[in-house]
Amino acid sequence: MTTRPSVLHPPLPSITPLTKPFWDGIAEQRLMILQCQACRHHIHYPRPICERCQSMDLAPHEVAGRGQLYAFTVTMQAFHPFWADKLPYTLAVVELDEEPGLRLTTQIVDCAESDLHTGMRVEVVWQELAPGVVLPMFRPEQTVAAT
Numbered sequence: 001m002t003t004r005p006s007v008l009h010p011p012l013p014s015i016t017p018l019t020k021p022f023w024d025g026i027a028e029q030r031l032m033i034l035q036c037q038a039c040r041h042h043i044h045y046p047r048p049i050c051e052r053c054q055s056m057d058l059a060p061h062e063v064a065g066r067g068q069l070y071a072f073t074v075t076m077q078a079f080h081p082f083w084a085d086k087l088p089y090t091l092a093v094v095e096l097d098e099e100p101g102l103r104l105t106t107q108i109v110d111c112a113e114s115d116l117h118t119g120m121r122v123e124v125v126w127q128e129l130a131p132g133v134v135l136p137m138f139r140p141e142q143t144v145a146a147t
Contacts, residue, residue, distance in 0.1 A: 036058055069117070
């Protein structure tokens with residue numbers, strides 16, 4: 001007979017040398033995206049070569065974590081037991097402000113489904129999913145009132 005663990009963890013990625021800077025940044029609550037040092041093009045998902053200029057001189061670059069909602073879907077069925085009690089949730093692709101076409105797959109939080117629309121402004125927030133597991137999620141951009 002198998003027993004369920006008392007704390008269910010989400011599935012975690014396999015970290016490789018290529019993705020390590022991204023995940024190290026996540027651990028520090030910073031969005032670190034590879035950037036070509038020759039042409040300044042951002043590269044995400046991480047790849048070993050710049051698709052624009054073919055340079056292999058890449059380095060992590062911190063991005064601000066602001067952008068717009070490019071696409072989304074509301075998930076109604078859990079793909080892993082961890083997510084079963086969190087339904088429904090919104091999976092999204094966010095286009096970051098640093099460069100047209102620089103997109104990150106994420107979740108949208110703190111937003112009613114009826115308020116979601118492509119092009120809406122969003123910003124990163126850090127959500128603890130399980131003990132020691134913090135991931136970047138996005139919410140509608142908070143406007144600061146002028147005083």
